[in-house]
Amino acid sequence: MSRIKFFKVAYSKKDGRPVNDVVAQALSDMDELVSQMLESSMQSSSTIDEVFTQVMGPERPGHVRTYGLGPSRRDVFGHKKSEEMQAMQSQIDEQLSRHKAEIKAKLLEMEAQ
Structure with a gap:
């Protein structure tokens, strides 16, 4: 309500x-x-x-x-702060997984050369 x-x-x-x-x-x-x-x-x-x-x-x-x-x-x-922290943590986790995928792709590309 x-x-x-x-x-x-x-x-x-x-x-x-x-x-x-x-x-x-x-x-x-x-x-x-x-x-x-x-x-x-x-x-x-x-x-x-x-x-x-x-x-x-x-x-x-x-x-x-x-x-x-x-x-x-x-x-x-x-606890609004904890909700905000969880949202920020999930954003950071998403960015980290994207960066890991980019690094793996670059590593595979370098190994293929």
Whole structure:
């Protein structure tokens, strides 16, 4: 569930109306920015979360908006650094295997001469 959907659920009454005018304005702003993103066909979970941050403001250190006092960013979003490291490691592994193949091809070419 995206942070925008979570915000809508948390700050809406049972009939679906926002709890107050401030929440209604924030939801309206979020919907407008999301529709602009859909028109430009740039949609991913990170960009949706960026819309939430644009409307609600930056996070405070150690807290995640709409999740209360308990959870931290790591609890909600996981270890982003390790995911980035895994992606970088897979890129390095691919490059290494390509270089090995190139070296083998050159070695075979040199042996054939």
